[in-house]
Structures are given as C-alpha cells and as structure tokens.
Amino acid sequence: MRNLVPVLAVLGAILALWYAAVAPMNIRGALDQAERSGAVVVPEGSAVRARTGTWALVFGNTEHLGLAYALDRPRLPTPGQVAHELWKTTGEMALNGRAMSKRSLLYHGWITLQSTFWGFLLGTTLGILGAVAIVYSRVVDMSLMPWAIISQTIPIVALAPMIIVLSSQMGIEGRGVPKAIISAYLCYFPVLVGMVKGLRSPSASQLDLLQTYSASGAQAFFKLRLPASVPYLFTSLKIGVAAALVGTIVGELPTGAISGLGARILIGDQFGTPLAIWAALVAAAVLAGALVTLLDLAQRVTLRRMGMQG
Amino acid sequence: MIWLWGALAFWAAAWFVNARIAASPVRDTKGARIVVPVLFGITLLVLWEGLVRAFAVSPVILPAPSAVAQTFAASTTILWEDFRQTVIKGAMSGFAIGASAAFVTAILIDRSSFLTRGLLPIGNFVAALPIVGIAPIMVNWFGFDWQSKSAVVVVMVFFPILVNTVQGLREAEAMQRDLMRTYGASYLQTLVKLRLPAAMPFIFNGLKIATTLALIGAIVAEYFGSPTRGMGFRISTGVGSLSIDLVWAEIAVAALAGTVFYGIVAWIEKRVTFWHPSQRR
Structure with missing residues (x-):
C-alpha cells in the first residue's frame, strides 16, 4: 500500500504527458479539418503546412487546438477518447444486451481468452512434463535443454503464418488450434525452466532422508519434489500466462483472423480507425492484468494452505 | 517407405548414442555437451525429411529440409x-x-x-x-x-x-x-x-x-x-x-x-x- 501514492503520481504524470502530446501529434489533422470547414488557419494549404514546424502550427493556431482533442481519426487519441470507445464497445453494448455482438470487445476478448487458455494449458502441460523428463533423465536434459533455449530465440512470429498454413492443410478448422499452438510455444519455456529449478530445489539431505525412509521414486516425487516446486511453478505460471496472451495476439495479428483482440487491431489498421486499435490494446492490457492477478491470488491462497507463506 | 524406416532407424540409433554418451564418464566434457544436442537437432531434421518424403507431402504444404537448404x-x-x-x-x-x-x-x-x-x-x-x-x-x-x-x-x-x-x-x-x-x-x-x-x-x-x-x-x-x-x-x-x-x-x-x-x-x-x-x- 505504501507504493500506492507514488504509483498514482506516476500514472498521473503519464496521463498529463499524454494529453500534452495530443496537440502536437494531431495539429495537422485538426488544421486540415478546420480549413475544410472554412475556418482561418495559419498558414493556409496543407502543402504549405507540411513544410511548417509542428510547434509553429501549435502556437500559431491556438484557437483550433480544441479540435485536435476531438478528431474522429486522431493520430494520437486522448485517454478520454480511448476510454469512451472502450466503454462504447464493452459496457454500453452489454447494457443493450449485445455483449456478444461481433462489434463488441467483450466478444473478441472472449475469443482471445479461449485461445490463451488452451495455449496456456498446452504450454504448461508440456513445460511440466518436459521438466520432469529433464530432471529424471540425463539424456533428455543434455539433448533437450539447449534446444529449449534456442527455441525461444527463434522469433515465433516468423513461424506463425506457417503454423496456420500447416494446420489448415491438416484439416483443422478455424484458428483456435494454431493460435493455441503459438501461444503454447511462448508459454512453455518459463514453465519448463521454473519447474526444472523447482523440482531440483530439494537439498541432497532431504532426498537422502526420504531414502532412509525407503521411499520409492514415485513417493519422493509426489511427497518432496512436487510440493517443493510449487512456489517456482506459480512464479513461472504468471510469466507464462502473460506470454500465452502475447502469443495469442501475435497469432491473430499477421494472419487475417477476423475475431479476437489481435484481429480488432488488424481491422482497425485496415479501416483506418485508430480508436478501435487503442481500445483493443487497452482491452488486451486489462485482460493481461486480470490473468496475472488471478494467478497471483491463486499463488497466495495455495502457498498459505501449504504453509509456505505466512 | 524406405525413407520412413530409415528416418526412424536413424532416430533410434541417435538416441542410443546419446544415451550412451550421457551415461558414460565423458558426459561432463565440453565435447559431449555439444555433440548430444547437435545429434538431437540433426535427428529432428532427418525425421522431418523422412516423413515428408515417405508421405510425399506437397512442397506447398511442408517442404523437406533439403529443399529449404537448396532455396x-x-x-x-x-x-x-x-x-x-x-x-x-x-x-x-x-x-x-x-x-x-x-x-x-x-x-x-x-x-x-x-x-x-x-x-x-x-x-x-x-x-x-x-x-x-x-x-x-x-x-x-x-x-x-x-x-x-x-x-x-x-x-x-x-x-x-x-x-x-x-x-x-x-x-x-x-x-x-x-x-x-x-x-x-x-x-x-x-x-x-x-x-x-x-x-x-x-x-x-x-x-x-x-x-x-x-x-x-x-x-x-x-x-x-x-x-x-x-x-x-x-x-x-x-x-x-x-x-x-x-x-x-x-x-x-x-x-x-x-x-x-x-x-x-x-x-x-x-x-x-x-x-x-x-x-x-
């Protein structure tokens, strides 16, 4: 809680900077619009203005500055415009009973969330299984671990279109599966690394103690290694879920998807509606925040029940 | 079919070699740390090549690694x-x-x-x-x-x-x-x-x-x-x-x-x- 005041102060400063930046960013568009509607603009003609400095335009046309904050298609929308657009495509539509309409961000967020969930599930499963294999088999450790690291240095976006082509050729309908694969690709690695660390975290003396109890391998795994790895697991799950969301949006961006938050960004770009892009970005940020917070809560509850954290 | 069996045989052989290296005393040397993952990577490529050739996958779907290397x-x-x-x-x-x-x-x-x-x-x-x-x-x-x-x-x-x-x-x-x-x-x-x-x-x-x-x-x-x-x-x-x-x-x-x-x-x-x-x- 002691961080609340500084965080709010920094957020306020960011908002103030944002508002201040709107005028110079949008001044050209605003002056073009003002001139078309017959107002007097200094200097006249957008060709002349293209050679004039931005600040000269801002201070030469102070009476038109208000327009820069109310453009339909701004280069940089104000936070208020973004919030309004976001409300218009979520809350307002929900109130009108059209929460799942194709124009609603709730619908697109739901699509993205589904793919993220399956990708997260797949990636986490692969990560945990891989970690168990690595901890228990030296061959797997030696041959798989370097490739796991290399796999993360390969930009997944390069592969994304190929994954979609391949899965559509293999007769998989829709984009859910390829998107989930892409997000699993980004999500498995933090889980793998965290779980390897976690499963190896019991000390030699703890393992020896279990041996003196003549515990079997399975018992040692379920009673010592697995519980010991839980804190590591949750830390990597939080990174993993954020990565899975990035993966899903990356999977939606370059591939001509029509639903999902990434697709909203793509469509907003193609139709020249920047407000739609910004609203989708904010929605994605909210989604990411919600997912990480949810896992954080799960972590606190679980660790408290396990007696690992006061 | 020769491609498929060949690739699978290569896989088995490479796995065997890697398992032997990992179990042998040289496993902590620098050479072993490089050879094992490289062999694993080559195995993946061979499997890819073998599967593409064995099932005659069209190059517009998935080209074989050799074709990619040529391009x-x-x-x-x-x-x-x-x-x-x-x-x-x-x-x-x-x-x-x-x-x-x-x-x-x-x-x-x-x-x-x-x-x-x-x-x-x-x-x-x-x-x-x-x-x-x-x-x-x-x-x-x-x-x-x-x-x-x-x-x-x-x-x-x-x-x-x-x-x-x-x-x-x-x-x-x-x-x-x-x-x-x-x-x-x-x-x-x-x-x-x-x-x-x-x-x-x-x-x-x-x-x-x-x-x-x-x-x-x-x-x-x-x-x-x-x-x-x-x-x-x-x-x-x-x-x-x-x-x-x-x-x-x-x-x-x-x-x-x-x-x-x-x-x-x-x-x-x-x-x-x-x-x-x-x-x-």
Missing part, C-alpha cells in the same frame, strides 16, 4: 537484403536505442526512491503486456520504412530492461554501500565501481529477454506495411504466393539471427559477470 543457397541475395532491412536496420537500431534509453532512465529514477516505487510496479505491469499490438500505430506514425520497426522495438525492449536495471541497482548490499561511504566515495564512484557491476547480471537478464522481443517486434511491424523487402514482408507475401520454401528459408534466417544475437549477448555477459556464481564452473 536458401539459391536466394542468398534476397535473404541478405531482408536480413539487413529487418535485423540490422529495424531490430538492432531499435534495440540499441531502447536499451540505452532504459538504462539511462533506470539510473535517473534510481536517485529518487519515490519515482522508483512508482515506476517499478508500472514497468513490471507494462513488461507483461502484449506491446506488439502497437505495431500498426507506429507504422502509421513513422511510415513504412525501418524507422517504424525500430520504434516498435524501442517500446518493446524498454520496459524489461528498465525493470531489470532498476532491480539490479538495488542489488548492492547496505554493508557494501557503507563500505564505499567509509572510503569517501562519491555517488558516481559508488555507481560505477559497486552498484553497476552488482547490477550487471540483472541488466543482462533484461538484455537477453530483449533480444528475442526485438526480432519479434521488427518482424510483426513489417506485416503492417513495409517497403518491398524485409523478412516479415517476404514471409507474408511468400505464404500468399505459395513460395513456402522461401518462407522456410526466411524462418531459418530469423532463427539463426535470433540465436546468434542471443549468443552474442550471452557471450558478453560471460565476460562481464565472470565473478557471478552462475558463471562459475
């Missing part, structure tokens, strides 16, 4: 041009600008505990966001050429490096700082001789995360508009025109570039943080 060798000029456009102009410049900006910002805000407490949670949050989504906005602001790609990369790499650097700067212990004070060290001396070296493992952690992000950002931004060159451009048009082997060649370049980029940063890290426990042998 790669035949189109090195295109690949080099794309590499320069995307990796050197787009990703590298953005990485350099973003990393320096984050580094300077971290050192500046570190002087104020108020700013640190305010920015760190926000930075942590932003670092987890899907920032790639700003690509179309940046292309709109900075045009189609590499400048917009660079801008996307700057924003993407900024926050992970900022957060890691700020965290690293807190790493020097109170005892060590007190020692510097008893030496009468100035702020700058403490920073350069104690706190920056102590922060290096964290900074390099951020830099390593940023290497991958840089390439992702540069390639995604090209999907939203680029001059008629660049890896993202070639991949998206290649998928459309069914020149899939060229797409795979570009993917190979991207993979290579990503690995080498990461390798260079990791190599520098090893030189700089040789004192850190994680680097000890």
Whole structure:
C-alpha cells in the first residue's frame, strides 16, 4: 500500500504527458479539418503546412487546438477518447444486451481468452512434463535443454503464418488450434525452466532422508519434489500466462483472423480507425492484468494452505 | 517407405548414442555437451525429411529440409537484403536505442526512491503486456520504412530492461554501500565501481529477454506495411504466393539471427559477470 501514492503520481504524470502530446501529434489533422470547414488557419494549404514546424502550427493556431482533442481519426487519441470507445464497445453494448455482438470487445476478448487458455494449458502441460523428463533423465536434459533455449530465440512470429498454413492443410478448422499452438510455444519455456529449478530445489539431505525412509521414486516425487516446486511453478505460471496472451495476439495479428483482440487491431489498421486499435490494446492490457492477478491470488491462497507463506 | 524406416532407424540409433554418451564418464566434457544436442537437432531434421518424403507431402504444404537448404543457397541475395532491412536496420537500431534509453532512465529514477516505487510496479505491469499490438500505430506514425520497426522495438525492449536495471541497482548490499561511504566515495564512484557491476547480471537478464522481443517486434511491424523487402514482408507475401520454401528459408534466417544475437549477448555477459556464481564452473 505504501507504493500506492507514488504509483498514482506516476500514472498521473503519464496521463498529463499524454494529453500534452495530443496537440502536437494531431495539429495537422485538426488544421486540415478546420480549413475544410472554412475556418482561418495559419498558414493556409496543407502543402504549405507540411513544410511548417509542428510547434509553429501549435502556437500559431491556438484557437483550433480544441479540435485536435476531438478528431474522429486522431493520430494520437486522448485517454478520454480511448476510454469512451472502450466503454462504447464493452459496457454500453452489454447494457443493450449485445455483449456478444461481433462489434463488441467483450466478444473478441472472449475469443482471445479461449485461445490463451488452451495455449496456456498446452504450454504448461508440456513445460511440466518436459521438466520432469529433464530432471529424471540425463539424456533428455543434455539433448533437450539447449534446444529449449534456442527455441525461444527463434522469433515465433516468423513461424506463425506457417503454423496456420500447416494446420489448415491438416484439416483443422478455424484458428483456435494454431493460435493455441503459438501461444503454447511462448508459454512453455518459463514453465519448463521454473519447474526444472523447482523440482531440483530439494537439498541432497532431504532426498537422502526420504531414502532412509525407503521411499520409492514415485513417493519422493509426489511427497518432496512436487510440493517443493510449487512456489517456482506459480512464479513461472504468471510469466507464462502473460506470454500465452502475447502469443495469442501475435497469432491473430499477421494472419487475417477476423475475431479476437489481435484481429480488432488488424481491422482497425485496415479501416483506418485508430480508436478501435487503442481500445483493443487497452482491452488486451486489462485482460493481461486480470490473468496475472488471478494467478497471483491463486499463488497466495495455495502457498498459505501449504504453509509456505505466512 | 524406405525413407520412413530409415528416418526412424536413424532416430533410434541417435538416441542410443546419446544415451550412451550421457551415461558414460565423458558426459561432463565440453565435447559431449555439444555433440548430444547437435545429434538431437540433426535427428529432428532427418525425421522431418523422412516423413515428408515417405508421405510425399506437397512442397506447398511442408517442404523437406533439403529443399529449404537448396532455396536458401539459391536466394542468398534476397535473404541478405531482408536480413539487413529487418535485423540490422529495424531490430538492432531499435534495440540499441531502447536499451540505452532504459538504462539511462533506470539510473535517473534510481536517485529518487519515490519515482522508483512508482515506476517499478508500472514497468513490471507494462513488461507483461502484449506491446506488439502497437505495431500498426507506429507504422502509421513513422511510415513504412525501418524507422517504424525500430520504434516498435524501442517500446518493446524498454520496459524489461528498465525493470531489470532498476532491480539490479538495488542489488548492492547496505554493508557494501557503507563500505564505499567509509572510503569517501562519491555517488558516481559508488555507481560505477559497486552498484553497476552488482547490477550487471540483472541488466543482462533484461538484455537477453530483449533480444528475442526485438526480432519479434521488427518482424510483426513489417506485416503492417513495409517497403518491398524485409523478412516479415517476404514471409507474408511468400505464404500468399505459395513460395513456402522461401518462407522456410526466411524462418531459418530469423532463427539463426535470433540465436546468434542471443549468443552474442550471452557471450558478453560471460565476460562481464565472470565473478557471478552462475558463471562459475
């Protein structure tokens, strides 16, 4: 809680900077619009203005500055415009009973969330299984671990279109599966690394103690290694879920998807509606925040029940 | 069918060899650490080649590695041009600008505990966001050429490096700082001789995360508009025109570039943080 005041102060400063930046960013568009509607603009003609400095335009046309904050298609929308657009495509539509309409961000967020969930599930499963294999088999450790690291240095976006082509050729309908694969690709690695660390975290003396109890391998795994790895697991799950969301949006961006938050960004770009892009970005940020917070809560509850954290 | 059985036999043989190496006393030597993963990688390629040939998969769906290698060798000029456009102009410049900006910002805000407490949670949050989504906005602001790609990369790499650097700067212990004070060290001396070296493992952690992000950002931004060159451009048009082997060649370049980029940063890290426990042998 002691961080609340500084965080709010920094957020306020960011908002103030944002508002201040709107005028110079949008001044050209605003002056073009003002001139078309017959107002007097200094200097006249957008060709002349293209050679004039931005600040000269801002201070030469102070009476038109208000327009820069109310453009339909701004280069940089104000936070208020973004919030309004976001409300218009979520809350307002929900109130009108059209929460799942194709124009609603709730619908697109739901699509993205589904793919993220399956990708997260797949990636986490692969990560945990891989970690168990690595901890228990030296061959797997030696041959798989370097490739796991290399796999993360390969930009997944390069592969994304190929994954979609391949899965559509293999007769998989829709984009859910390829998107989930892409997000699993980004999500498995933090889980793998965290779980390897976690499963190896019991000390030699703890393992020896279990041996003196003549515990079997399975018992040692379920009673010592697995519980010991839980804190590591949750830390990597939080990174993993954020990565899975990035993966899903990356999977939606370059591939001509029509639903999902990434697709909203793509469509907003193609139709020249920047407000739609910004609203989708904010929605994605909210989604990411919600997912990480949810896992954080799960972590606190679980660790408290396990007696690992006061 | 000979291809399928051959590939499977190779797999079994390679696994056997790897298992023998891993169980033998040479397993901790440097050679074994290289041979085992390389053999594993070759096995994957052989399996891919064998499956594609055995099931006569059409080259417009999945070309065999040998076909990709041929295309790669035949189109090195295109690949080099794309590499320069995307990796050197787009990703590298953005990485350099973003990393320096984050580094300077971290050192500046570190002087104020108020700013640190305010920015760190926000930075942590932003670092987890899907920032790639700003690509179309940046292309709109900075045009189609590499400048917009660079801008996307700057924003993407900024926050992970900022957060890691700020965290690293807190790493020097109170005892060590007190020692510097008893030496009468100035702020700058403490920073350069104690706190920056102590922060290096964290900074390099951020830099390593940023290497991958840089390439992702540069390639995604090209999907939203680029001059008629660049890896993202070639991949998206290649998928459309069914020149899939060229797409795979570009993917190979991207993979290579990503690995080498990461390798260079990791190599520098090893030189700089040789004192850190994680680097000890």
